[in-house]
């Protein structure tokens with residue numbers, strides 16, 4: 001899960017564990033944030049597929065706050081480019 005190859009603190013090889021074997025730095029939270037960022041990108045794409053661009057933008061914003069991932073940045077650019085109503089009925093319909 002963790003993709004850091006070396007510990008940022010002591011440069012020891014990390015392997016697949018979130019704990020550095022040399023200095024003991026714990027990267028559990030960093031790994032969790034990365035997973036959460038990836039999950040938020042998936043949620044953004046799912047919302048986008050349902051034409052819920054506001055929700056998609058919210059999810060991608062949360063994802064980018066956790067990690068500046070390439071996929072999240074690409075989805076954000078696409079959302080900004082297509083953030084317009086498809087049916088021309090975008091204003092004033094708040095009664096649900």
Ligand SMILES: [Zn+2]
Pocket residue numbers: 007008009010011012020021022023024025
């Ligand atoms: Zn270390």
